Amino acid sequence: MRALAWVVCAIVLSQQSTAFSSRPCFSRVETRIFATADDDGNEVLKKAAALREEANRLEESLKANRPAKGSNIRPQPKAPPMTSYKSMKDSTWTLTYRFADRPESRDVTSPSERNLYNGKLTVIFLNDGYSEVVRHESTNVKVQKVWGWDVERSSDDDNEYLLFSVDFVLPSIGKERFYFQARKSVDGIGNISLAEGTITVKQDVVDSKASRWSLFSPRGILAEFRAVGEFIGKPSTAF
Numbered sequence: 001m002r003a004l005a006w007v008v009c010a011i012v013l014s015q016q017s018t019a020f021s022s023r024p025c026f027s028r029v030e031t032r033i034f035a036t037a038d039d040d041g042n043e044v045l046k047k048a049a050a051l052r053e054e055a056n057r058l059e060e061s062l063k064a065n066r067p068a069k070g071s072n073i074r075p076q077p078k079a080p081p082m083t084s085y086k087s088m089k090d091s092t093w094t095l096t097y098r099f100a101d102r103p104e105s106r107d108v109t110s111p112s113e114r115n116l117y118n119g120k121l122t123v124i125f126l127n128d129g130y131s132e133v134v135r136h137e138s139t140n141v142k143v144q145k146v147w148g149w150d151v152e153r154s155s156d157d158d159n160e161y162l163l164f165s166v167d168f169v170l171p172s173i174g175k176e177r178f179y180f181q182a183r184k185s186v187d188g189i190g191n192i193s194l195a196e197g198t199i200t201v202k203q204d205v206v207d208s209k210a211s212r213w214s215l216f217s218p219r220g221i222l223a224e225f226r227a228v229g230e231f232i233g234k235p236s237t238a239f
Contacts, residue, residue: 085192086191088151093194094121094235094236095233097180099117099228101173102201117140118141120136121135121166122135122236129148131164132146141170144168146164146166147166149164162180162194165180177202179199183195197232197233198230199229200225202225203223204223
C-alpha cells in the first residue's frame with residue numbers, strides 16, 4: 001500500500017514537472033518585449049529632439065533674414081531740399097535753353113534756314129557782377145564765355161529783369177553772342193524766381209536806301225535785338 005502511494009506521488013510530480021516545462025515563459029517574453037519598446041522609444045525621442053533642434057535653428061535663421069514688417073513697401077526716395085535764394089549775388093542757376101542760330105527772316109518770300117540748339121547751362125552770378133560757368137550739357141554747342149550780369153528795372157512795366165550774355169560756338173555759324181533776359185520775381189518770404197526767359201541776338205539795322213547813296217555805311221550805328229529762343233531758370237547748387 002505504501003509502495004502504491006509512492007508510485008502515485010511520483011506520477012503526479014512527473015506531470016507537474018512536464019506541465020511547467022511545457023508552459024510558455026510569459027515573464028521572459030514580456031521582459032523582452034518591454035525592453036524592445038524602451039529601445040525604440042529612446043530612439044524616437046532622440047530623433048524628435050534632433051528635429052526640434054533643427055527646426056529651432058531654421059526658425060532663428062528665418063527670423064534673422066526676415067524683412068521688417070511693412071518693408072515690402074518700397075520706400076519713397078526723399079526729395080532733395082529745395083534750393084532758394086533771396087539775392088542774385090552769389091546765386092547759382094541752371095538754365096535750360098533752346099534757341100535758333102538766327103532770327104526769322106522778315107522776308108516771307110525767302111525764309112532763312114535756321115538751326116535749333118538746346119542744352120543746360122549752370123551759372124554762378126558772383127557778388128562782383130561777374131559770372132562763372134559751373135557746368136554745361138549739350139551735344140553740339142560749346143560755351144566760350146559767360147559775361148557779367150545785372151538786374152535792371154524796366155520803365156515799361158516797372159519789373160526787374162536779369163540780364164547777361166553768353167558767347168556760344170555753333171556748328172552752323174561759329175561764334176555768336178546771345179543775350180539772356182528773364183523777369184525777376186520775389187515771393188512773400190523773399191525767395192527769388194525767374195520767369196519769361198528770352199534769348200535774343202543783336203543785329204545791325206541797315207537802311208538800304210541810305211547806304212546806296214552814302215559814302216559811309218550806317219552798319220553798326222543802329223542795332224536791334226531779335227528773339228531767337230527761350231530758357232527756363234531754376235535755382236541750383238554749385239556742386
